[in-house]
Amino acid sequence: MGDFSGILTKEQILVTTEEALRRFGVAKTSVIDVARILNVSHGTIYRHFKSKNELLEGVTEKWLDEKIIKPLTAVCKDTSMEGPQHLQTYLRTLIELKHHYAREDEEMFKMYAKVTDEAADLIYKHVNHITDQMGEIITRSRIKSEEPSRLARTIFYATIRFHHPAHAYEWKSPTIYKEFLDVWTLLEKGFISEK
């Protein structure tokens, strides 16, 4: 608790909301709870976020940036790798992060899955961020492509079973990683041998 009324930033509200969500769950956390913990009036919160939904979106965006985009950016910038191997490592990192948080940070993952269904703009931005980085890797690599960003998006779509939260229930399967590698090999080599 603390008196933030003078200097309260969006960031502080988001950090506090995330704490409240972990403690009480998404359904039971209200804007009033967040205001109470921050020792401000709920009007102060509403000045920054117009509704509980907007607050949840803010937390999800922050969570995606920190937990998914930040480590992915490190992989994207890693110049020790190149070509298909770099792209595969990038995608594998995306998949491993999603599977990890689906297991280990269930409350936040469930919220992210819910927001995916509802906050089209936020998810559009998130997917663009990832496919842009994939496109960068393709451009720098020896993968021949006239349209790197289109190829990036196509690979993203073809692997969606392994990173889209709607498929989280399939990630518990012991063969899921082997199935990703099968898809990856097919994307790399194609199934038509007579070219």
Add this chain to the structure above:
Amino acid sequence: MGDFSGILTKEQILVTTEEALRRFGVAKTSVIDVARILNVSHGTIYRHFKSKNELLEGVTEKWLDEKIIKPLTAVCKDTSMEGPQHLQTYLRTLIELKHHYAREDEEMFKMYAKVTDEAADLIYKHVNHITDQMGEIITRSRIKSEEPSRLARTIFYATIRFHHPAHAYEWKSPTIYKEFLDVWTLLEKGFISEK
């Protein structure tokens, strides 16, 4: 309405349940409603289906068999096609059927999407049916594969965005079919040109 008490079959219960679901919606249809329409006691229904859920699964299985598997079987058996073209037509038919029913038979599609989340056995059987037929087409075709059923399953997974009901909200996009063709071309040819 009619007195079916003597000769009531599972099939008749399922047909009546489907009618009731269309009329009242999934949430508002009870086993008692179905019994009332059939003019039997609800005990008679419970003799065939142990719960409302089992009844819904029965209707979904019937719906999938009639609306999806039946036309797909016709494509699978069509000897006028062969090779990748046959496989693509099969998959395109699967996708077009799913998109069609998501638009035109919303109540039943929503139920099928719900059952997909919950009735693992039913969906496992449905997916096996489809990947078995894809495997058959691969075996008969000039597609070289040492494990046709594994290749079939891998292609099924790589195209899941276009036929899994969790992605139905993405099917409204005007570019969805073009995106499927991009994925298909990638699966056929692969992205590595130097082989």
